[in-house]
Amino acid sequence: MDYYPGSIRNLIRTLARLPGIGQKTAERLAMHILQQPVEEANQLARSIVDLKKRLRLCSCCFSLSDDDLCRICRDPSRDNGLVCVVEQPADMASIEKSGAFNGRYHILGGCLSPMDGVGPEDIRITELTHRVQKEGVSEIILATGTNVEGESTAAYIAGILSPLGVKVSRIASGVPMGGDLKYVDQVTLKRAMESRHGI
Amino acid sequence: MDYYPGSIRNLIRTLARLPGIGQKTAERLAMHILQQPVEEANQLARSIVDLKKRLRLCSCCFSLSDDDLCRICRDPSRDNGLVCVVEQPADMASIEKSGAFNGRYHILGGCLSPMDGVGPEDIRITELTHRVQKEGVSEIILATGTNVEGESTAAYIAGILSPLGVKVSRIASGVPMGGDLKYVDQVTLKRAMESRHGI
The missing domain is CATH 3.40.1360.10 (Dna Topoisomerase Vi A Subunit; Chain: A, domain 2)
Incomplete structure (x- = not known):
């Protein structure tokens, strides 16, 4: 990666650590961020920092929340x-x-x-x-x-x-809706058979 | 996306604007960033801001550079x-x-x-x-x-x-190395034929 200056190399390396993002995708993303207006790139950076700063767990159900109680508990x-x-x-x-x-x-x-x-x-x-x-x-x-x-x-x-x-x-287990029986694994089929119900 | 608090929604929306990143991938990335240590998330944010701040064009060849002249021109x-x-x-x-x-x-x-x-x-x-x-x-x-x-x-x-x-x-045009002739488009094949050379 020597052909890129340090600041791009840094970003590519950091992006490539994210799940499902390889070297090539990281390069493409870095090039895109490079061409974005400064404001848009800063917004991305800000929302990452904000997330880590503001987010906490709901004190009741432990889901993610910006406040003491999450939206659902409220x-x-x-x-x-x-x-x-x-x-x-x-x-x-x-x-x-x-x-x-x-x-x-x-x-x-x-x-x-x-x-x-x-x-x-x-x-x-x-x-x-x-x-x-x-x-x-x-x-x-x-x-x-x-x-x-x-x-x-x-x-x-x-x-x-x-x-x-x-x-x-x-919750019930069984064949997923819209699923084709020939693609369903045997454990799921066995469970679906055991949990059969009258219609 | 109402089931996520505001700060996650913001990040998901911003990530989903990047090329090749859809709603699902953006959600997965946001969840990953959420679980990262604060320092690592901040580093990602910092490298985005840094990139936009430090990067400029090489005054000689106009490639990307952190300095006045790029690594290659130097x-x-x-x-x-x-x-x-x-x-x-x-x-x-x-x-x-x-x-x-x-x-x-x-x-x-x-x-x-x-x-x-x-x-x-x-x-x-x-x-x-x-x-x-x-x-x-x-x-x-x-x-x-x-x-x-x-x-x-x-x-x-x-x-x-x-x-x-x-x-x-x-630069020469022709059949890519390792390519199978039956998958090569006609314009490329025509060019490869015209530019044939003795071996």
Whole structure:
């Protein structure tokens, strides 16, 4: 990269550390930023700094927020009795995009993974039991991932919560909508078969 | 995007304006930046601001540089008699990567394109003739693009330079190395046939 001056090399190197951005893309992005008006490039820089400065976790559900409580926890039209438990803020965003849920969330911040040394005290399970006890939650929907870690996290939380007398449910697994059966893996098909229901 | 707080929405919107970065990728990048240590995110912001602040054009060849003269123009081991004319700094970077050239460059900043209102006075042709007259250049290699605009720009510059008594050459066109003949377009094949040489 010697053919670029230091300031471009720096930016290319930094951009290439982002996920999914290789050397070539980083070069293309740097060249684009170079040709942008100063104001636009500065805005990009500012929004990166702002993000790290302003963003914190909602004190109730631990999702990303610019304030003490996130938009969803502040929303009076949300059903306080329903709490959907997810691993990461991005999972919450996916469920919100689907528009299928009108309750509130609880972000664990990960899932149980003994291989990586992540135990029950490393994700926000205690905080979840506190919420169940204090907030009069009627149903907890476990929407952790459907991989091994996500499944065992859901099973573990269900075991913790059941003595508290709250209804605990798990999102359904099966063949994705619009999916072609021949491309669906066997574990999913087995699950879809086991969870079949009358129509 | 209402499910993200304002500071993330801002960053996603700004990132999604970059070329080749769509909404999904912008979200993924923002989430990554969010999880980076503050120092790393700030460094990304700083290198963007730095780039716009420090970078200028080399006063001799008009390539990108952090100083008055670029690294190549300052390099005494470069052959001052050879000047390769390219459209953009990225073209120069490509030739440098190939390692096939040890002279200096001249960056036009574009190519003639009457359709877009780009005439000879809009690209750095006058500056090139000055260099030829002042710097004792022995050969000008025209490495503009091989599309219609690049070809006509090369032809135009050759016409301007030939009265100055300097040797003017054009990079060869033909079948790319490692290319399969059946995938090569007809114009390229025609050119490769016309420019055939004894072996």
